[in-house]
Amino acid sequence: AQSVSQHNHHVILSEAASLELGCNYSYGGTVNLFWYVQYPGQHLQLLLKYFSGDPLVKGIKGFEAEFIKSKFSFNLRKPSVQWSDTAEYFCAVRFNNAGNMLTFGGGTRLMVKP
Amino acid sequence: NAGVTQTPKFQVLKTGQSMTLQCAQDMNHNSMYWYRQDPGMGLRLIYYSASEGTTDKGEVPNGYNVSRLNKREFSLRLESAAPSQTSVYFCASSVGANSGNTIYFGEGSWLTVV
Numbered sequence: 001a002q003s004v005s006q007h008n009h010h011v012i013l014s015e016a017a018s019l020e021l022g023c024n025y026s027y028g029g030t031v032n033l034f035w036y037v038q039y040p041g042q043h044l045q046l047l048l049k050y051f052s053g054d055p056l057v058k059g060i061k062g063f064e065a066e067f068i069k070s071k072f073s074f075n076l077r078k079p080s081v082q083w084s085d086t087a088e089y090f091c092a093v094r095f096n097n098a099g100n101m102l103t104f105g106g107g108t109r110l111m112v113k114p
Numbered sequence: 115n116a117g118v119t120q121t122p123k124f125q126v127l128k129t130g131q132s133m134t135l136q137c138a139q140d141m142n143h144n145s146m147y148w149y150r151q152d153p154g155m156g157l158r159l160i161y162y163s164a165s166e167g168t169t170d171k172g173e174v175p176n177g178y179n180v181s182r183l184n185k186r187e188f189s190l191r192l193e194s195a196a197p198s199q200t201s202v203y204f205c206a207s208s209v210g211a212n213s214g215n216t217i218y219f220g221e222g223s224w225l226t227v228v
Contacts, residue, residue: 009154034216043204043221044157090156101172102217104156
């Protein structure tokens, strides 16, 4: 069965540090890739998505992600985090043999220290 | 434009009790979903409705039933609640069951079964 893995469960950074959150999936076919963010007490919001084209995708709030097909990865990056980036981040994948269903990774809790 | 609205936001149930989570969307979306979120496991799909009049099981359907009441509304019912159903439940919707459609989430319903 297809799966999505986020290897970092908890990340603690100081403000201005660079961020990279890993996301890997297991499937050799066509995929659509998403990163969602959930701020404390709020619902999931879409950060960015990749369907096709340029594998480097830019999203809101200075986030970007790079799709590396050969590595089955879609890592999320931000050059300089802020305290307000404290949240839980979820990678999600739509596998093309699974209709419109999204498979989520387990999430990464990011804490940014001021 | 409220997006996806779900009620109640918080609920405590006793084992064996029943309840229904309500969800409505005002974006004229065809597809609707119910997910549960548990620590370290990301979001898992319970049931979805690709279009009005259809419902299908997701990854973790046992113990739940759904009703797609009309295009706007998609309810989730727990007939006999169990402690294992303590979770945060998210309703979501998308334009349709085609690749390329972003899924939008509600604010979540916190359910505790004691």
